[in-house]
Amino acid sequence: MSKRCYYDVLGCKKGAPISEIKSAYRKLAMELHPDRNPGDTTCEAKFKEINEAYDILKDEQKRAAYDRFGHAAFDGGMGNGHGQGGNPFDFAGSFADVFEDIFGEMMGGQRGAKRQNRGGDLRYNLSISLEEAFNGSKAEIKVPTAVACEPCRGTGAEAGTSAETCPTCQGHGKVRASQGFFTIERTCPHCQGKGRVVKKPCKTCGGVGHVQKERTLMVDIPPGVEEGTRIRLSGEGQAGFNGGPNGDLYVFLSVEQHPIFxxxxxxxxxxxxxxxxxxxxxxxxxxxxxxxxxxPVKIAEGTQTGRQYRVRSKGMPVLRGNGLCGDLFVEIFVETPCKLSKAQKELLRQFEETTQGCQPECEGFFTKVKAFWDGTATKH
Ligand SMILES: [Zn+2]
Ligand SMILES: [Zn+2]
Structure with missing residues (x-):
């Protein structure tokens, strides 16, 4: 059985930026989604295929491995003596992960009840000054998040007790009821499908297993960040459910306008x-x-408004550019003096009488205008 190239599956080129891969995936996923094509097994297979491809290509590390080794990077066939079949990547739960990413909000949240869930990602908007973007800085942010309740360690049962197997469904999370000839299976009403019930709820969290806590996090802002730069704090998002991993926290930076630069x-x-x-x-x-x-910038004799001088390496640092910097462009504008005294005006009038040949732009312009009026300019 040969597998199709992941790039072909999504219809993208090998070097395509992640945004392109994401939008190609999103488009295909909308088309092929099982909810839209009930009972169509071809669509279902294709849907699985694009999900597998996207799961690899959206992840920088996995994608790099795929670019280098192809499918062999993930089939466990590359023995390298590390005792794990040479596969450094973990795919458990990745489908759910992708699914949540794209469809979470579209499909209206929870689908299956009893499964491990990765905690939600959080977004934090942080505004910084241009100087901070220049120098880099550390920012302290306070994030309200649901964290596992400490006294009950997330179980929801009071310390010293533990959640018990649900007596109604015996831990299956589902109950069967007979209606005439039929047996219908539905989510257990007693435990809401969890399979376990808390007899004595934890006093701290009221049996939920999570508490809202404001956490203080330090964000390292490297020099050179731009408007829209995202900084990912891995695992600092919302707590996972049923032992699932935490989500991530994304800090979105916006850089304020500067009065001078x-x-x-x-x-x-x-x-x-x-x-x-x-x-x-x-x-x-x-x-x-x-x-x-x-x-200090040297201004040449006869400088006009709009002239630019370049000061090398006095611009913004390049993000992770090892000290590399852009340039500073100095744009000159010539200020015409105003609020002149009588004496000053007199000096300027005297000066004006001597300026023949000193203002080539003015003289050149009027020569052109004269030719235009004479109609001589159009003949050439
Ligand atoms: Zn139950
Ligand atoms: Zn608790």
């Missing part, structure tokens, strides 16, 4: 005003840098 990827932009005298004569201006320092 604008960011574009790894580069920073800073608009700096210079006096028209400096612009005309040339000079030097101190330009601020995001690390809190400054750097």
């Amino acid at each position: 604008q960011r574009d990827g790894h580069d920073l932009y800073c608009r700096v005003p210079v006096s028209f005298v400096t612009a005309a004569l040339g000079g030097s201006v101190d330009v601020p840098t995001l690390d809190g320092g400054k750097v």
Whole structure:
């Protein structure tokens, strides 16, 4: 039996970004979902196939292994002497996991009753300043989550007692009732399908097994993060049910606007005003840098508004880029003086009389305009 390539199954190219794989999967899953195709075994088989493929390709580690070794990475056939058939990946419960990811909210929550459930993922929105994105920082966040109740260790039964097998269903979680010729099986009403009942509920959690707790977590924000960067805190999401693993906590970062610097990827932009005298004569201006320092930038004689100067490596650090940084672009704008005194105006008028040949843009423009009015420009 030969298996189809996982990429072919989802109709994606080998190097496709995860977003593409996710959307290809989502599209196929909607089409092939058993609820939409009741009784269609071909669809069911295909649905299983795309789920298997997605389960591997959505996971960076598994995908890398698949890219390298193909299906052999997961069939346990690669003996490497580690005594586990060489398969470093655990697939238990992964289908449920995928299912929950995509369909959890669509299908209205719980489907089967008695099974191990991974706890839900949590999202935390964290707003940071551009300086914090530049330097990296540590943020303390408080997350309200359901955690396993300590006194009863999540069982819901008071300390010293334990949950007992449900007397109604003898632990099966289901009961049968005869109706005429038929025997109908339904979820046990006594234990709601759990198979166990708590006689003496834990006082702390009231028998639920979970309590809401505010936990304080430290989030390490590495230098170079951007708007929308996600930081995953593995296992810090909601507690799992029936011994299932905890969900993850995702911290979504948003970076605030800065009054002086604008960011574009790894580069920073800073608009700096210079006096028209400096612009005309040339000079030097101190330009601020995001690390809190400054750097002198030489302004050339005759600098116009819009001219950019590049200061290398004074931009944003590249995330996990080993000290690599973008550049700082300094955009000059020339400020026209205002609120002039009489004497100053007189000086400027005298100056104006001497400017023949000093303002090529103005002179060139009017030459063009004159040609336009004369109709000579259109002949060429
Ligand atoms: Zn029961
Ligand atoms: Zn408890």
